[in-house]
Amino acid sequence: MYPIIHLLIGIIPAFLFSLISKELAISFLLASILIDLDHIFNYFYYYKGLNFIEIYNFYVYRKKTKRHIGKQIYIFHTIEFLVIATVVIATFNKNIAFGVFWGLLFHTGCDLLEGLIDKIKQNNHHFKPFSIIYYTLKYHPKLQKKPQIPL
Numbered sequence: 001m002y003p004i005i006h007l008l009i010g011i012i013p014a015f016l017f018s019l020i021s022k023e024l025a026i027s028f029l030l031a032s033i034l035i036d037l038d039h040i041f042n043y044f045y046y047y048k049g050l051n052f053i054e055i056y057n058f059y060v061y062r063k064k065t066k067r068h069i070g071k072q073i074y075i076f077h078t079i080e081f082l083v084i085a086t087v088v089i090a091t092f093n094k095n096i097a098f099g100v101f102w103g104l105l106f107h108t109g110c111d112l113l114e115g116l117i118d119k120i121k122q123n124n125h126h127f128k129p130f131s132i133i134y135y136t137l138k139y140h141p142k143l144q145k146k147p148q149i150p151l
Helices: 002-018 022-034 037-049 050-063 079-090 094-120 132-139
Strands: none
Touching: 002 022, 002 094, 022 094, 037 050, 050 132, 079 132
16 A cells, blocks of 8 residues: 555544544554555665665556565564554653554554455455564574475
8 A cells, every 4th residue: 555545544543543632643643654664674675775766666566566576574564563662662652652553553454454455356465474473484494394204
């Protein structure tokens, strides 16, 4: 899902959070958008470039063609990041931590819903791994189970 779509969808819950607290609303909205910075980190890791127009075009092309660049993890989209970020931020400000928690969860939920809709439409959508532990166990060559040879 494009960041602008996350922004437009996120405005509604952010408005509702603003009735409770402005910092809660702002932290929710920022978290639900800035979570996608890990896409830039992944592009930089694989292609060693930081041209934002190229990055944008790359992800637009990938989205349209449903092509993916191998098994990769989007670190900010993981449950481990959600927990660690919330706990660390909560030590400073509970309202902001609450907003960040719900912003990250909202964004990830929207991505998951988009993936399910694509799968239903038979577009062969690739789901992001939502856990570092799952990703490591599934894709790390040294940790993969080897088939046992019957004796």
